[in-house]
C-alpha cells in the first residue's frame with residue numbers, strides 16, 4: 001500500500017520545499033530540522049493506523065477514558081541520512097525501541113554499485129511493527145536488502161517503510177519485492193541519474209545533514 005503525504009496539501013509541503021531548495025538546504029541545522037519535522041508528521045499520520053486499547057487515566061478529579069497504543073512500533077534507520085527523521089519519529093513515538101543499520105553503496109570502476117550492509121543493532125523484532133526510515137528511496141535496493149534480511153531473521157508482524165522523497169523506480173522495486181510493506185512517502189519524483197540520485201530530488205541527504213563524505 002502506497003501513501004503519499006503531499007497528496008493532501010499540508011505544512012509538510014513547506015518542509016519538503018525547504019529541503020529541496022538549493023539555497024536553504026545549505027543551512028545544515030535547518031536541513032536536519034526539516035527532516036525531523038517530516039518525521040514528526042509521518043509518525044503522527046502512521047499513528048492513526050496502529051492498534052489502540054481502551055485505557056483509564058486517573059486525574060486529580062476522577063477517571064478519564066481514552067485509547068492508547070497497545071504497543072509502540074520499533075523505529076529502524078539506515079545510517080547516516082536517516083538519523084534526523086528517526087529523531088522526529090521518536091518525538092512522537094516517544095517510548096519506541098530503535099534499530100540502526102549501516103548500509104552503503106560500494107561503487108565499482110564501471111560506475112555500477114552494490115549495496116553493502118555491515119552493521120545491524122536491533123532488539124528482537126518478533127511480533128513487532130517495524131518502521132524502516134530511509135529519507136531518499138532511490139533504487140529501493142538498500143531498503144529491500146535490509147528488510148529482507150530482517151524478515152528472514154525475525155517474525156515481524158507488520159512492516160512500514162518511510163521516505164521523504166521516493167523515485168517511481170524505487171517504489172516499484174519495493175512493491176515488487178516487499179508486497180507486504182506499507183509505504184509512506186512525502187513526494188514521488190520520476191527520474192534517477194546514472195548514479196542513482198533522484199531527480200529533481202534534493203541532492204545527497206547525508207552530505208547535506210552531516211557534511212560531504214569522502
Ligand SMILES: O=c1cc[nH]c(=O)[nH]1
Nearest residue numbers: 136138197198204205
Ligand atoms: O538522490 C538521492 C539518492 C540517494 N540518496 C540521497 O541522499 N539522495
